Amino acid sequence: MTLRVGNAPTSWGIEKPSDPSYPTWSQVLDEVAGAGYAGVELGPLGYFPTDPGALRSELARRELELSAGVVMDVLHDAGTADAVVDKARSICALLQPLGTDRLVLIAGWTPSRVETAGRPGAAERLGASDWQRLIDTVHRVATVAAAAGVATTFHPHAGTDVEFGDEIDRLLDDTDPSLVGLCVDTGHARYAGVDPAALLRARAGRVNHVHFKDVDPGVLERVGQDELSFWDAYRQGVFCPLGRGCVDFGDVEGALGEIGYDGWATVEQDASPTGDSVPLDDARESLAYLRSVGLAG
Template identity: 30%
Template sequence: MTNPNCISWGIAPIGWRNDDIPTIGADNTLSHLLSDICVAGFQGTEVGGFFPEPNILNKELQLRNLKIAGKWFSSYIIQDGLEMTKKKFTDHCRYLQEVNASVAVVSEQTYSIQKKEVSVYKNQPTFSDKEWDLLCTGINELGKIANAFNLKLVYHHHLGTGVQTLSNITRLLEGTDEKYVHLLYDTGHIFVSDGDYMPLLHTHIDRIHHVHFKDVRKEIMDLCKQEDLPFLQSFLKGIFTVPGDGCINFEEVYRVLLENGYNGWIVVEAEQDPSIAHPLEYALLARKYIDEKLVIHT
């Protein structure tokens, strides 16, 4: 069983500013974001699209004793081919190495409907067998590049993409090498996708090397599904929130992670409109839940 002190707790910048809709939270500066993270008692964050070059970012981090866990990378292996993707991913990993990150978060975006005005609940993209082979081969190669930079590639299953459900994730993991390809386990995305979050945790616990704690407001999820909303409209409506404010039992999730020796980052992530859900208020709410329901009970 993991010593809870081996867990690093972070919170993602997406509660302050959103890369998919840059106008949301645009007035929240890097200094504002990092200082809020300090006030809320978290140890670090992930790199947002608006973050600066490593030398500037490292100075801001050092002033606050914060760390970077990782950064999202949109791969287009099927659409653009492996060679172009490898070149871009190498630059991505170089940046992460310079900011002392531990993971490179990868999500295949070929055919993604995350930003499209179609129902995210009825239009999940699919890959042909040939495309699956290309994807698995390519992700393996990206994993080798990550290793060369002393990083772990963690694949992010995501609503609106071809790797969303437990069966999709299983196919990807079975088609890739466990030495190079690991899993980012996101409670919110798998719950909205499959209606449960524990089967994925139990099935692939040995491949999980990064975790997102994303809670779900079930009544809003049900409404979004009834209205066949797109992904962006769903999160603007409030489908996601921080742990303790939705329906997911994070005590159960945390217990399984510890019992199986997990010792990486757990990053609170909740896409919300910061003009409605005050970022610091929700960061403090998440920290209170973690301290009262998780950490002190281990």
């Protein structure tokens, strides 16, 4: 099967709206297009232009589409929930005029979970009241998105309060399937000890977005042995170009075919802006690999 494949600002190390170390947004768009991708995710609100007309023009002249928006924030804090919902509303107001119909929702990093990422036995789990606040915020965001014609897709992520298999199951069981879908990120699943292809098959009815990411097995082994934090592993290059790591993309391809998935797939390398990798080279390598295994045209 072949999918529409995009990339994302995180592959260039973009995790915030701005930072002196970042390449310009125009360079990132040029390189996403130059590497051969069909689309790009929004990344943090404020990195790309926030005027819909301006962003549409910049994408069109590079023959790119906007595949999804992203909200990544702590979701169980009652004091910040309104701000998270307001951010989602602003992002959907940008997505809607561009015809983009996916909002990726991720629980933000928390210090304790960053330290225990990839180690389920050491991770501190949310208590009942915090978990319910998280679920309430997810539903509020998803309701705002749905009103704008945008479907929410929840992304389990290393170093956050929804990472491991039991947390993914709990999140899906506690949310309204008519409002909240699942984004399977092959790398974050593998980091958390979850088989991404098995997750795709088990939750076929909820999957409405996919991220392709690979994981360096040597760095992942050190996560367990040396108790590396998420950021330590990130800086050591735990996320590598597709095909170099331990994700079985042949099985992923099979699972996507079995469930009839036909949406976007976004390559995300989560690369450190101070690392040794060259994002454009890695983006090209990853797309070439996807073509070699029949996942991209």
